[in-house]
Amino acid sequence: MTTPLILVLGDQLSHDLATLRDLPDEAIVALCEVGTEASYVPHHPQKIALIFSAMRHFAESLRERGRFVHYSALGDDDNAQDLIREAERLAAHYGCDEIRAVRPGEWRLWQAMRERAEAELPWRLVEDDRFFSTPEEFDAWARSRKAPRQEHFYRLMRRQTGLLMENGEPVGGQWNFDHDNREPLPADFSVPKPPRHRHDATTRAVLMLVAERYGEHFGSLEGFHWPVTRRQALVDMRHFIEHLLPAFGRYQDAISDREPFLYHSRLAAALNLGLLSPREVCEAVEREYSEGRAPLNAVEGFIRQVLGWREYVRGLYWTRMPDYKRSNTLGASRGLPSFFWNGETEMRCLRRAIEMTRNHAYAHHIQRLMVTGNFALLCDVAPEALCDWYLAVYADACEWVELPNTLGMVLHADGGLMGSKPYCASGKYIDRMSDHCQHCRFDPKKVTGPDACPFNSLYWDFLERHAENLGANPRMKLIYGSLSRMSDDKRAAMREQAGAFLEQLDAAPAYAPAGEHRAGYGDAGSRHAPTTAKETTP
Numbered sequence: 001m002t003t004p005l006i007l008v009l010g011d012q013l014s015h016d017l018a019t020l021r022d023l024p025d026e027a028i029v030a031l032c033e034v035g036t037e038a039s040y041v042p043h044h045p046q047k048i049a050l051i052f053s054a055m056r057h058f059a060e061s062l063r064e065r066g067r068f069v070h071y072s073a074l075g076d077d078d079n080a081q082d083l084i085r086e087a088e089r090l091a092a093h094y095g096c097d098e099i100r101a102v103r104p105g106e107w108r109l110w111q112a113m114r115e116r117a118e119a120e121l122p123w124r125l126v127e128d129d130r131f132f133s134t135p136e137e138f139d140a141w142a143r144s145r146k147a148p149r150q151e152h153f154y155r156l157m158r159r160q161t162g163l164l165m166e167n168g169e170p171v172g173g174q175w176n177f178d179h180d181n182r183e184p185l186p187a188d189f190s191v192p193k194p195p196r197h198r199h200d201a202t203t204r205a206v207l208m209l210v211a212e213r214y215g216e217h218f219g220s221l222e223g224f225h226w227p228v229t230r231r232q233a234l235v236d237m238r239h240f241i242e243h244l245l246p247a248f249g250r251y252q253d254a255i256s257d258r259e260p261f262l263y264h265s266r267l268a269a270a271l272n273l274g275l276l277s278p279r280e281v282c283e284a285v286e287r288e289y290s291e292g293r294a295p296l297n298a299v300e301g302f303i304r305q306v307l308g309w310r311e312y313v314r315g316l317y318w319t320r321m322p323d324y325k326r327s328n329t330l331g332a333s334r335g336l337p338s339f340f341w342n343g344e345t346e347m348r349c350l351r352r353a354i355e356m357t358r359n360h361a362y363a364h365h366i367q368r369l370m371v372t373g374n375f376a377l378l379c380d381v382a383p384e385a386l387c388d389w390y391l392a393v394y395a396d397a398c399e400w401v402e403l404p405n406t407l408g409m410v411l412h413a414d415g416g417l418m419g420s421k422p423y424c425a426s427g428k429y430i431d432r433m434s435d436h437c438q439h440c441r442f443d444p445k446k447v448t449g450p451d452a453c454p455f456n457s458l459y460w461d462f463l464e465r466h467a468e469n470l471g472a473n474p475r476m477k478l479i480y481g482s483l484s485r486m487s488d489d490k491r492a493a494m495r496e497q498a499g500a501f502l503e504q505l506d507a508a509p510a511y512a513p514a515g516e517h518r519a520g521y522g523d524a525g526s527r528h529a530p531t532t533a534k535e536t537t538p
Contacts, residue, residue, distance in 0.1 A: 004124075005030055005096040007087045010037070010051040011105045011398055013058040014274035015065070018126045019100045028094045029062055031055050032072040035081040041392040044219035045210050046226065046361035050395050053206040053228040054273050060202075061229075070094070074209065084112050091121050103128045105272075105398040107321040130277060131314060132157055132307060138315025148417070151176065153315070154308030163282055163303055164289075164296075171289075176304065177249070177297035184433050185254045191262055192243040196225060197232045218341050218393060219358050226269060226361075226395055233267070233275035240265040241288055249298030253366050255434035257348070260356040264364045265302070268396035271310075278306050305365075313404040316417060327407060328383050329415040330466055335507025336385040340372070347454060348440035349430050350375060361395035368394075369423055370430065373410035377424055378458040379502060380465075383413045421475040424462060427453030448497045461498035464491065 003026045006019050010031075014020075020029070033055065038048050052074070059071045072079050072086055080086040091099050101123060104110055116123045127134055141156065142148040155175055158164060164171045199207070203224075211221055227233040240248075248263040256262055270276045282303050288294035317324065339345040343354040353367045363372070368390070376386045387406045391397045408418025427444035431437040437444045437453075446452035447460070463470065463483055471480050483491075 002098070003027065003094070003096050005087065005091040005094065005099045007032070007083075007099055007101045008058070009083075009101070009104055009109075010055050011273050012102055012128075013054055014130060014277065015061070016130060016277065017102055017274070018129050019102050020062075023067070027068070028090070028096060029059075029067050029069045030072065030087060030090050031059050031069065032079075032083060032086045032090075033074040034072070034079065034083050034086055035074065037083060038074070038214065041388050042217045043214070043391075044357075044361040044393050044395065045214050045217050045221045046219055046224055047393075047395045047397070048214055048217075049203075049206050049210045049221060049224060050226040050228060050269060050361075051273065052210065053203045054275065056202050056206065057229045074213070083109065084116065088116075088119075088121055096121070099123045100126060102126050105400045107317075107325070107399070111322075130274065132161060132278060132311050133315060135315060135318035138311075139319045142315070142319060149420070150308055150312040150418070153312050154304055157307045157311055161279075161282075161307065163286055163307060164300060172296045172300070177300045178304075180297040181249045181251075181301045182253045182433075183250045185251055185256060185262075185435070189251075189256075191259055192239070194225060194261060194266065195232075195235050195239050197227055197235070199224075203228055219361055223359065227275060230275045233270035236270065237265075237267060237276060237281060237284065240267060241284060241294075245285065245288055245294045245298055245302065247298070249295060249301045252301055253433055255349070255364075255366055255371070255430070255436065257352055257435050257439055260360055260362065260364075262364065266362065268401075271306070272396055272398045272401065278310065282306055309405075310401065313408075313418070314400050316404045316408070317400040320414075320417070324414065325387075325403060325407070327414045329413050330380065330411070330469060332380040332411065332413065333382050334380045334385075334502075334505070336376075336381055336389055337379070337505045338508040340389055341508050346441055347375075348442075349434060349436040352436060357393050361393065363394070366433070368405075369410055370425060370433070373406070374423065374425055375455070375458075377411050377422060378455070378462045379505065380462075381411075383407045383411050386411060421473055422470065424459060425455070426459040427455035430455065448493045452497065454498075454501050457494045457497035458501065460486075460491070460494045464495065 002024060004024070006023065006027055006029045008017065008020070008029060008031050033052055056071065059069045062069045070090055072090070078089070080089050087099055087101075090096075099121065101113055103125065104113070110125075113123050113125055117125065138153075141153065145152065158170065158175070159168075207221055207224060227236050244263040244265065248265070251263050254262065267276060267281060271278055271281065285294070285299050285302050289296055289299040339350070340354060343351050343358065345351050345354075349371045353363050353371045356367070357363045373386070383406070387403055390406045391399060391402050394402070404414075404418055408414040409423065412419065412422035427437070427442070431444035440453075441451065442453040443451045444453045444456070447456040460483060463479065467480065470476055
């Protein structure tokens with residue numbers, strides 16, 4: 001009789017997990033809090049608390065279903081504090097014949113598990129079928145195309161799933177309504193507040209543990225609001241659908257100086273942990289359109305994020321690793337500016353994005369792409385530095401989704417696999433899409449001078465520095481045409497302005513936990529950490 005140890009990871013908290021189906025009665029289900037996973041980058045305390053609390057609640061729900069569960073708590077004296085070693089310790093303790101695990105969310109863990117497949121106590125690895133597609137299916141599709149693009153993959157997923165399809169054609173007569181989803185916020189907008197979930201004894205114990213063990217990490221635990229059970233995640237989904245979805249489309253690219261969440265769903269963390277399934281979320285959103293409660297541009301825009309981007313980046317990650325992680329097409333090498341950790345910058349948009357990140361372990365996708373990400377791109381911040389930061393500070397950051405978005409879409413370091421052009425912009429974009437600039441000492445209309453928005457000179461300087469790589473890009477022909485028509489004196493003044501700004505940027509100190517080395521970057525990777533233990537929002 002086979003007695004398997006079923007290892008369930010912190011981002012696999014679903015009763016539909018492949019390894020939890022058709023289990024023998026003798027199976028041991030194990031969930032493990034281990035120190036190495038909590039500290040290989042300085043994860044936001046809210047992120048650690050979310051995962052640990054969700055794991056503990058899921059373990060209890062498994063017990064309620066009659067499963068034998070071993071839960072390794074972080075403070076257990078015999079905890080090996082390493083996922084592979086702890087799983088093998090438990091398997092030996094219970095006399096298990098094998099360890100079964102579903103594909104994890106990081107290449108380093110997948111590789112470590114594969115290396116143990118032929119060990120004395122073998123690991124049996126299973127594909128994660130909670131997604132719409134598998135890495136093998138994505139690879140077959142990508143190999144059939146000269147230049148894989150997310151939009152084409154998204155259309156394939158629409159056809160295969162039937163989402164927003166009618167008689168083989170897209171509902172509304174077109175695939176993509178992104179053009180309708182770029183409005184700035186009106187002056188008198190009002191957003192419903194998100195649900196506040198009750199902290200039971202389990203969550204309170206986790207919050208105390210995280211405050212004690214990881215209180216020095218960047219981020220505040222105050223106001224912890226994440227769903228830690230499936231029931232709470234469903235509450236968040238219903239709140240989004242009923243109160244936010246109708247306006248989500250029009251304002252999904254807008255930024256507010258005071259409101260961190262706006263009309264965004266904040267469901268990514270629950271999706272990535274397994275508390276919600278992507279299919280149920282997409283189908284629930286689709287029903288809102290079919291029953292006349294939400295406009296097509298909002299529904300299509302949301303489904304594109306889940307069915308399009310989320311599936312595309314996962315396929316890209318698993319079919320391009322481990323070399324993908326070392327991509328650096330633009331040769332960026334600057335360390336991460338220290339204000340990414342302490343928020344001490346006069347640039348209002350950056351300061352507010354970092355403050356919101358510190359307070360909520362969250363910033364919406366345009367803040368990540370066009371504020372913090374755009375700034376890092378224009379300053380040639382090294383991909384490993386920004387990728388580590390995004391992985392650390394956001395509650396929804398699993399590497400399979402974070403790395404392609406940051407390295408590829410934000411930094412254009414993958415040579416165009418994620419996007420055909422860099423998402424670079426001057427201060428005019430932020431001025432158009434936000435109200436930050438009216439609170440900032442810098443003027444988005446000025447390119448040079450003491451009051452000029454740094455984004456402006458940095459933008460043109462970036463284009464000049466990388467003209468050899470980007471100048472032939474057909475999507476950048478117009479902007480390079482504008483640059484070529486500028487006078488030599490104006491270009492020289494912009495270079496001087498940008499150079500002076502870059503010269504005064506100070507990089508954060510290196511982050512390398514004792515005995516740890518970030519997998520995948522080789523010896524060139526720079527690690528970065530908070531410069532202060534605690535900060536308060538002015």
